Structure formats: structure tokens, C-alpha cells
Amino acid sequence: MRTRRAGAQRFALLAGGGTGGHLAPAIALAEALEEQHGAGSVELVVSRRGLAATEGMAGALPVSSLPGRGVRRAFSPGALVDNLGALGQLALAGVQALGLVARRRPAVVVGVGGYASVPVALAGRLLGVPLVVVDVDAVPGLANRFLARFAAATAAAWPDSGLPRAVLTGPPIRREVAAVGGRGPAGPSAAARERLGLPPARRTVCVVGGSLGARRLNEAALGLATAWASRSDLTLYHVVGRRDWPWVAEAAPSLPPDGLSYKAVPFEEHMADLYQAADLVVARAGAMTVAELAVVGVPAVLVPLPGAPGDHQRHNAELLSRAGAAEVVADDEASAARLAEVVSALLDQPEKRLAMARAARALGRPDGTLAVLALVEAHARPRGSAAGRRS
Template structure:
């Protein structure tokens, strides 16, 4: 949107509970907060308060939209997005929702009943949304550095950046922004098993909280030569370019990134995701042979060794997995979604990428 309309006014709606209170103002955008509770059965008796909370926060959003002079409301699927779409309906404004997961969350299942304008990251989520048969598959917006990544051309630079020994196969363990205990435990065990080897290397992202303990355990196991432990990765483009195989969760952004850059993966869905949506996300890649799906409860160092070692020893098989991934439209998703938003406000997106779904008028 900023590239298309540099002076556009873009504001956000959230709650006081989430990271948005830091991240959005930190990025230079205005954040409005509303009184909304999660669409979550685990909140127990509070679930009976949900209709009243939704009406209250919807009215708050209607006021925000009118005061901002908004032309379009966009819901990205988090629970604060539901009152935004409701508020737009109350204010008589057009709105669009984007569903990023293969199985939609409760907020978008509700919001889809309030707007005919639905965009999805994966085709298979259409069946779970009211009006989903008319949804537009635009992909999942990903970072520009990944959208344009030349994995083969960047590989040597990336391996130097992480200090990967020449000729060693690299397995990247990526547990998300906060890490994943199950994956970290398996990675430590695998590093201990592989500690005498020089032909493989592990890059383990732990999240800040588990960093010191993981480094200590790797050192105590004498596995420092085969494993590098980092709290986070600020250059995912280099991490993907350096890796021969990724072991990770199956969030929608991660699946879209893997599909776009073509890195073979072992996907371990987070078992407590609402609607088990990470398993459905993982199947987008596993069903076509671009990844192996391993249930969280089955993940051990021994199982990963049995699965990963034959893959690393067979470059042809890894190449087949890489080619099996369908890059889809994730690299263009931000532009495609922005174009749909602009059509609803009567504007034309400049240099619109070719995409048949956007030939329709809004």
C-alpha cells in the first residue's frame, strides 16, 4: 500500500494484550485499542461474554473508522480483526478479510459472514469459509528478501555468514520467534549423536529464553563442532539459502516461505494450534512431496536421525523435494492483496502483477 500510495493513511486496531502495543507504534503506525476477548473455548465461562464484547468492540471500531475517514477495513484473522469487520458493516464501509491458514480461525469464520470480499493464502481454506467458493487465492504475504531470493546464487555467501564448514550438509532447526522446546530438545540430542561428524552441521534457533541453557548443553555434550546455537535469525533469506533441510513448525508464513524458496523440510505442527491448523498447513507441502510431516509427539533425536540422514545422503532426493514445492503467488501476495483493497476504495494499483483472480471488478 505504501509503495502504491505513499501518502495513504494506514492505522491498526488491536488490544492491550498483544505485542501490537509495542510493534505497531515502533514501526511508525497509529494503533487504536478496543475491548475484545479471544475467540477461544479455553476462556471457560468468559465465552458467554463474547457476544456482548463483540458488539461493544464493533461499535468502538465503527467510531474509529468514522473518525479516521476510512475507506476500507482489512481483517487479517487475529481476534481483534473481527470487530473491525463488524464495525465496517455497521458504518456501511467495504471490507476484506485475508485468511492465512489452510483451516481458518474463528475470527475469520465469523467475519466471512459479514463481507463478500475474501482473500486466502491456500486454496484448501475456501471450503471452511462462508462464501469461500468466491474467495480469491492471493497467497501469504512474505518478506521481500524471501520473495526475491535466489537460493542457489546466495548459497556460498550464506554458508560463509553462518560459518558452515565446506562440504557439510546443513540442517536448520527453526522453532519460530520464541523457539519450540520439542524441536530444541531433538536438536540437542541429534547434535550429541552426530558430534564426531564433519559432514553435517546443525543451525539451531532457540529463541532468547532457551539460548544459554541450549548452548551449555551443546558444550557439555562436546557437540560444539557440529552445532551452532542462535537466539534468533534476522536474515532468514541467508538461513534458507544455506540450509539443505529445515526442521520447523508449520505456521502459515513458514509454509509460504518454504514453498516460495523451495527448501525441503520436516514439518512438526504445533499440536495446540486452534483447529489443528498447523497440521493442515503442513499438508500443503507434504501432500505434494515437498516436506515430511511428523507429529509433535513423535519427534525424538532418534526418529529425526533415521529420517534426516538418508535425505542428507541423497542430493537427488532433496532436489526432487525442492522442485515439488509450488511457489504459488506468495511472492506477489502483498501486492495482490493491496490491489484488492485499493479496488474497494476506487483506486487502481500501479504495475499490478498478472493474476486472473484480480481481473474481476470489486
């Protein structure tokens, strides 16, 4: 087990996968817990494979990592071998998680989803530590469905999760996003565009490929930049993702100086500014993307990731689509030509975009972090108990 900025005891261990989709709600909740219990009172526990994703996101939070990887949902001989290896790593992670929980003596363990949450949550239950599960997807993932059986409570982001002892809280939202409070009728913010280095007066389309990247969206964004090369009224802000950045940076088109304003970045640390700057966001339908679009009230075109466990991204996207807050384009249809057609139609209909923004805000829960915080506090062991005592 590798540990960064480790300490002795913690009030809470927050365990989950190493992708941005799991880390964003975990960090939002961790920051709120630290405000209550002091710096160093909360520790993130992630998969070793996902440890790199914490860089730039976790800040000063203590982080530990455990071995492990997800199972392949296939029945080929290769998948069987891989899954046997995954089970072996999970067993090793369980042993290391027992040691970690015994040393930290937390008052509560919080599972935020993904296979990395399983060993820590089970270790905590074996040692008598209460478990709270945080579920942020429209359809709960396999790890959360399993762990919810042992949880004192489940914080559900959306209604009808089907999980036992579920409390509808909304998802934990990053502080800076919740602070936006929803865009008003004036729409996008020229000041936010300037903070991102974008022309303040141009309509702005943001394509977001996620913390790692979405190749389909990145290819389409490059195609949009080429198709819109002569558009002097538009900005295309392209958040590529770290994995795809090298080839996208090399493939970026050369544009005329008086045409499209195109800016690509590997990662965007200030998503609140992006949401405020955008007339329209094109993105995958990860749980936190959907939740944050709703909180701020941003019209969106969502391209769900095909093959996501439980098809959860499609279900996430449909939450906004049914409310009239987003258009959904299937991944295999998400060419530059198709996205240009959908995006251009929305850009030409400001009243429709305003209605989409209102519909999104009606779904958003900017108080989600506080609601989850209250649930975690309610089920944590008293500080005077063996698990909850702090030094």
C-alpha cells in the same frame, strides 16, 4: 487502547492477532500499500497481548493495540469463566475499535486472522468501510470464517478455502523472501551462510521454533546437537524463539571445537538468508512458514502443532507433503532420535532433496503480495469518499 506512532487518517487499517504468523503477512501487505499511498497511510491493529510481537517486525509502521484474548475450546467451569472474560474484553475492544475507525476514516479494513481482527472489521462495517479478509491457512480459522460473511472479498492463499467471495491470490510474502525468487539447482547459498555467521562449506540443518518458540522442537534441537556432536560436516542452526531462549541458552551443550557447528539465536530477522542457507529446514507448519518454504523451494521436515484451531497446521503441512516437498513428523513422535533418523536419511539423498525443492517451488506464489494488494485496492473506497479521503 494503546497506540504507537499514531497519526490522523489512514488509507487502510490491517487488523489481526499478535503472533508472527499473523503479523508477517500483515506487514508484507502494509509495506506494499505504503509504497502506493505513502508513509503513515497504513496502521496495524493488534491485540494488546500480542503487542510485544510487533517489536522488531513492524519497523516504522504505526501500531495500535486493543484489549482481548482468544476463547478456550473447552467446557470446564474454568474455561467458562475465562470465556466470559474474553467476551467482556471483546466488547470493550469493539467500543475502542469504533472510535479508532471513526478517527482514522480508512478507505478499507483488512482482516488477517485471529480474534484481534474481529472488533476492527465489525466496526468498519458498521461505519460503512469495506472489508477484505486475508486467509493464509489451508483451513480457515474461526475469525476468518465469521468475518468472510461480511467481506467484500477474501484473498485465499490456497485453493478450496470454502470462504464466500474468495479469490485465489496466494499469501502476502515478505519482500525479502519473495525477492529470493527460488533457489536454483546449485542449492543452498554459501554467501547466505556467511551472512548468518555459519561455515559456508558445511551442510546446514535449520531448526526453527517460531517467533515465540516451540518447546518440542527446541528440546529436539538440543538433542540433535548432542547426538551430532562429532559431526564435522554439519551445521545446526537453531532459531529458538524469544519465549524459550533463556532455558535453551542455559541448556546448550558443550561441543568439541572440531565437531558439529552449532549456533542458537533467539530470533532470526533475516529469514530469506536462512532459507537460502539451509539444506533442510525443520519447523512447525504455520501458514507463513509453509508459504515461504514453497516460494524459495526449501526441503522441509514439518512438525505440526497439535491442538491448533481447526488442526490447521496439519492441513498446512499436508499441502507440501502431498506435493512431495516435505516430510511430516507428528509432534508426539518428534524426539531427537526420530528427527535425527528422518533428517539424516534426507541429507544422504541429495537427489531427493532436489526433487523436494522443485516440488515446493511448484506450489509457491512469489506474487502473492501483489495479488492481495490488487484485491484490496479494488475494494477500497474511492479517495474522495468520506471514509477514503486523506489529509
